[in-house]
Amino acid sequence: MEMQDIKLTIIDRDGVTHDVDAPTDMAMNLMEVIRSYELAPEGTIGICGGMAMCASCQCYVLSDHELPEMQDDEEAMLSEAFDVQENSRLGCQIQITPEMDGLKIELAPES
Amino acid sequence: MIKTDILIIGAGPTGLFTVFEAGLLKLKCHLIDALPQPGGQCSEIYPKKPIYDIPAYPEILAGDLTEKLLEQGKQFEPGFTLGERAETIEKQDDGTFIVTTNKGTKHHAPVVAIAGGLGSFEPRKPKIHNIHLYEDKGVEYMIKDPEIYRDKKVVIAGGGDSALDWSIFLTDVAKEVTLIHRRNEFRGALDSVEKVQELKNQGKINLITPAEVVGILGEDHVTGVVVEQVQQIKKEFEIECDHFVPLFGLSPKLGPIADWGLEIEKNAIKVNNALDYQTNIPGIFAIGDVNTYPGKLKLILCGFHEATLMCQAAYQIINPGKRYVLKYTTVSGIDGFDGSRKEAPKAVVKAIE
Numbered sequence: 001m002e003m004q005d006i007k008l009t010i011i012d013r014d015g016v017t018h019d020v021d022a023p024t025d026m027a028m029n030l031m032e033v034i035r036s037y038e039l040a041p042e043g044t045i046g047i048c049g050g051m052a053m054c055a056s057c058q059c060y061v062l063s064d065h066e067l068p069e070m071q072d073d074e075e076a077m078l079s080e081a082f083d084v085q086e087n088s089r090l091g092c093q094i095q096i097t098p099e100m101d102g103l104k105i106e107l108a109p110e111s
Numbered sequence: 112m113i114k115t116d117i118l119i120i121g122a123g124p125t126g127l128f129t130v131f132e133a134g135l136l137k138l139k140c141h142l143i144d145a146l147p148q149p150g151g152q153c154s155e156i157y158p159k160k161p162i163y164d165i166p167a168y169p170e171i172l173a174g175d176l177t178e179k180l181l182e183q184g185k186q187f188e189p190g191f192t193l194g195e196r197a198e199t200i201e202k203q204d205d206g207t208f209i210v211t212t213n214k215g216t217k218h219h220a221p222v223v224a225i226a227g228g229l230g231s232f233e234p235r236k237p238k239i240h241n242i243h244l245y246e247d248k249g250v251e252y253m254i255k256d257p258e259i260y261r262d263k264k265v266v267i268a269g270g271g272d273s274a275l276d277w278s279i280f281l282t283d284v285a286k287e288v289t290l291i292h293r294r295n296e297f298r299g300a301l302d303s304v305e306k307v308q309e310l311k312n313q314g315k316i317n318l319i320t321p322a323e324v325v326g327i328l329g330e331d332h333v334t335g336v337v338v339e340q341v342q343q344i345k346k347e348f349e350i351e352c353d354h355f356v357p358l359f360g361l362s363p364k365l366g367p368i369a370d371w372g373l374e375i376e377k378n379a380i381k382v383n384n385a386l387d388y389q390t391n392i393p394g395i396f397a398i399g400d401v402n403t404y405p406g407k408l409k410l411i412l413c414g415f416h417e418a419t420l421m422c423q424a425a426y427q428i429i430n431p432g433k434r435y436v437l438k439y440t441t442v443s444g445i446d447g448f449d450g451s452r453k454e455a456p457k458a459v460v461k462a463i464e
Contacts (some may be wrong), residue, residue, distance in 0.1 A: 042403075044377025047229060047363060053156055054362060075299035079285075080270050081202055082238055111235060111362070 006098060011062075011106035012039045022096050030105065031057035031091035044110050050092035055081035057091035058108035065103050067094055082111045113190060113191040115141035118220035119211055120197045120368070121150020125399030125414030126226035127180035127189075132422040134187030135440070138429060139448065141190035141218060143197045143210070145231035148175030152228055155361070166412060169320050174291045176411075186303025192216050196231045199365045206394060222394055222425040225380060226414070227401040229363035237268065237357045241327055249333025250355050260285045261353075265351060266336050268324050269358035270294060277358065282315045289317040289350060291324055291338060319350075328353060330428075371395075379403035387424035388417045396427060 001038075005021040008030075012018065022033045031046045034057070048054035052073040058081055061067065067089065070078075074093045078084050087107065117133050119126040122144035130140045137390060148154050150173075153162075158174030165171055171179075196210035200223065202208055210218045234252035235243065242250060254260075254277055265285045267278050270292040276299075278290045290307065297304050310316040326337030328349065335351045347371035365378055374381040374388050382388045384404035388396050398421050399414030407413075426435060444454030 007362070008453070033453060041378060049158055051157060051160065054360075056362070073298075075297070076432070079294040081321070082131075082235070088441065111238075 004098075005102040006096065006103075008038050009063075009102075009104040010037075012035060012071055013102075013107050013109060024098050028051070028096050029092050030059065030094040030096065032041065033096060034091060034107070040107060040110075046092060046109075049094075052067075052077045052090055052093055055090060055111070058083070058088055059091050059105040060085055060102070060108060061087045061089055061105050063102060063104040065100055067100075081108075083108050112209075113141055113192065113216065113218045115190060115218065115220045115445040116142075117224055117422070118143070118208070118218050119224045119227055120210070121142075121399070121401070122146075122149035122191065122193070123226060123399065123414075124153060124176060124411045125179055125227045125228075125418050126151070126224070127177070127184055127333035128191060128415050129224055129226060129398070129418040129422065130184035130187050130189040131180075132419045133425065134184065134423055134448065135438070135445070136435070137428045138422065138425060140187070141192070141220070143192045143218065145194070145196040145197060147191070147194040147351050149191065150174070152363075153177050154457055155232060157264065162411070164410065164412060168255070183442040186435045186445065186449050186453075187196045187450045188237060188448045192218065196366060197348075200371050200395075202392075202394075208394065221429050222396070224418075224421055224425070225368060225390075225395065225401055226399045227365075227368060227397075229400060230365040230368070230378075232361035233364045233366070235356075235359040235362045237324070239324060239327060242357075243325050245329065245333050245355070246256065248331060249329065249353060250327065250357070252357060254356060257281065257284055258347075262286045264351060265289070265354045265356060266291060266324065266352045267356045267358060268292070269360075270299075271358065271360060272299040272303060273360075274358040275307050275388075277356070278316055278448040279303065279306050279310065282310055287317065291319045291321060291322050293321055294325050295320045317325060321376055324355065324357070332354065344409060368401075373397070376403055379407075388421045389424060396424070 004025045008022050010018045020037050044097050045056050046055040055077050074090050114423050116138040117140045119129050119142045122142040133140050153173035154177050161170045177305045197210050198213045199211045207221045208223050261284050264287040266289045268291045281288050311318045322338050322340035324336045325339045333355050335349050336355050339347050353453040380402050382397050382402045388398050390397050398417040400409040446452050
């Protein structure tokens, strides 16, 4: 349903900006939204399937939305990942909710 | 030269189930996998995680699924070349293939089934500008032979189990062990973390956190690393060492398979899904997560289906023109290559008086 969609802005690894609609009622996470729009080639994102075990969905949060707090496994994975910044998160650990309307993120480089 | 009927590249769930389906058709399988144990991602990445969509298993741990698949295929005596990566493929004049691994092991088969999942697992290399100059000259991304570190000064980087475990192990071998991690917290088995703490207190491990190796020093061999430590203020210093071992886990890469002349799309191998999952090269099939076709789903259960259909096509290639019809295991039982037989118990026909 249209009403349940939110707008996200995603900058891909080539620097191209995409404005996309994401459903809030399909239990999707940010990594899955990016995959559903094929904003990064298959096999370069969400490699572990969303278990916070590979960091292939690392992204930088550019807007000041309040996001769910980081759990231990996400924090641990980011501590081993490359190109990590202050605003790094794993897309697979961020469930899409209505509060995220307008969220802007940038995909971290492939590693 | 290892000879077999179906050479399977990748010993994950799809590859392992192929052994069973091929066995029913009296075809023998041999599997190559870059990892040292069978199971693919199920063993390497998430052995302790549950899977909920294997038919008839409401819940099964990935590690247990691997064990069950090995048990299911056991009587068909699959061969394994583990810890080696399939590197090259050469088509012979008679249409058969020779696949050679990175260690030079040669395999000969009329049919090749690539069940390579996301590819072979390669160590993740840290982004240090000059690191490639020192590969095998003091920089190792995985520890194969701990003896090379005897009486040497070793710097290990990483925060996971392998960084912890090797740091512990090498305290008995190396002259000096330094462990560098970007954070103060380590992610590993609790007893490994405690052991490192203990060794640090005893002065046997030189622990530097939160810090990162940002450069490597040396003429034609590592003589030291440049470390950047951030504690209130950022400081940079050098550590003398003979070896630098970054242990940042593994990431799958399609690898050499990408150069075999197969049609690749979305980092996967295009196959004919209307028929038999054959690739653009006759005799080479791709099944499981490694293939792609319209509507593809990367699910273990889809890999099982693809493996089953592929085996029928392999039978036709290996036994041209030979008659065969699908048989149900319930009806005909299973005759293993090891001489074992499994079958349904016979019904008793007896009059009731």
